[in-house]
Amino acid sequence: MHYTTVILGAGAAGMMCAAHAGGSVLVVDHAKAPGEKIRISGGGRCNFTNMHCTPDAFICANPHFAKSALARYTQWDFIELVDAHGITWHEKTLGQLFCDISAKQIVAMLHALMQKSGVDLHLNSSLEGIEKTDIGFKMTLIGPDGGTPVTVTADHLVIASGGKSIPKMGATGRAYDIANQFGIPVTPTRAGLVPFTFTDARFAPISGTAVPARVTAGDTTFDEALLFTHRGLSGPAILQASSYWDEGTEITLNILPSNDLLVKLREQRQIYGRRNFTTELAQHLPGRLVDHLANQFDLTGNLADWSDARLQTLCDTLSNWTMTPTGTEGYRTAEVTLGGIDTNALSSKTMETKTIPRLYFIGESVDVTGWLGGYNFQWAWSSAMAAARDIAKP
Structure with missing residues (x-):
């Protein structure tokens, strides 16, 4: 033929x-x-x-x-x-x-x-x-x-x-x-366009939780949704960043892309200062994520106990949360x-x-x-x- x-x-x-x-x-x-x-x-x-x-x-x-x-x-x-x-x-x-x-x-x-x-x-x-x-x-x-x-x-x-x-x-x-x-x-x-994995399954307790995020890998940044999974991180922002990630290097998560959390917490402090800090933080982030963050960072005390400097430090941390993935899920799930x-x-x-x-x-x-x-x-x-x-x- x-x-x-x-x-x-x-x-x-x-x-x-x-x-x-x-x-x-x-x-x-x-x-x-x-x-x-x-x-x-x-x-x-x-x-x-x-x-x-x-x-x-x-x-x-x-x-x-x-x-x-x-x-x-x-x-x-x-x-x-x-x-x-x-x-x-x-x-x-x-x-x-x-x-x-x-x-x-x-x-x-x-x-x-x-x-x-x-x-x-x-x-x-x-x-x-x-x-x-x-x-x-x-x-x-x-x-x-x-x-x-x-x-x-x-x-x-x-x-x-x-x-x-x-x-x-x-x-x-x-x-x-x-x-x-x-x-x-x-x-x-x-x-490419693939989820990140971590061998310690650090995000397994909050698997299924999603937040708007700004994710940076190398010199490239994407603003889209981020999804925590049993194996690591996924969601559009993560998939995008994965194509610019080199094995062994850090990625940076900004889970406060709107950059107004400090202002809102200061306003809440004037009215709800006696409430537990994590309760008030959960007004802006998913409750399961707040519980996870409480295990990573010191979120103790009532909102009134938090000074402007302490609030600023937390906001800076959540806007510049760095970590190094173990790897990716590979060709099995890569788009x-x-x-x-x-x-x-x-x-x-x-x-x-x-x-x-x-x-x-x-x-x-x-x-x-x-x-x-x-x-x-x-x-x-x-x-x-x-x-x-x-x-x-x-």
Whole structure:
């Protein structure tokens, strides 16, 4: 069988590319269904893009690499596509867009676009023995029944098999193996957008407690919710910070991001000075968290016993609460993979490798990682379109 394009991976990037590449297209995936990560994303509603998507929201060894693809296929382009298919959506917070009904609508839309373009989709299948030929690529397609292998040739080969995150969904890191085979450099990878862990289970007693917070890792700070868990710390602010955290380094929590606790406690002292300090502090922080803090810091006495200096010291402490995570939960729960195919080896306009003509890498496999909140899906759409448009050009 010969195809204009063979795409490895039926996820967000692979399906998007297949739907727009033109010519004859074969998509191969070892999963039982296409778009499985789309289906489970956003609590089943798929945070499919972000209204504020800019290159500044992406981590890459080359901070300029993502600019071209993101500019040539924007969040507004994808929103227009979603609208055209009658999928209703809403903005949740911080520009995050979700389907009103179900993430399955995004999968169905992409699948419909693929069918309209005559794309062949082989699931429960794999590509083996990939090799470069004088005119394209040659590989072996092994179907779900493990029957007779079929030789497949293609003019173009697109690797859209993702990274290592969430292996229970089928992630394997196959893209990096293919890159190594063809001499394409791969930057070190690690789990991103992932909860922090502590071996002492210090936050287990307050697991499930959430607060607004400002979390800093390295030189980067995020203001969103923080969630205490049995294993450590999670929530949007933590997931965001994890992508900027280096193992063995501190993170800083500010659980008083509004910075008005001192004023409020001083006002309460005038009226409720005889009340227990922790009782009054619990007016501003969850009671379970106050109990936990009482085990960490001296919160004894009535509110009247607390001087301005003592109140200031506590507020400073809770605004600059430093700790060193033991690690993260790793790829098991990570939403993305940091690192990947070295962008210096790719064209920023087409995603084609510079040394192997007609070989493309798109989506999560590439060393481009977005913030939490729809940015990584937008990278999938944008990088897929960059490759598809190059393949489809006359």
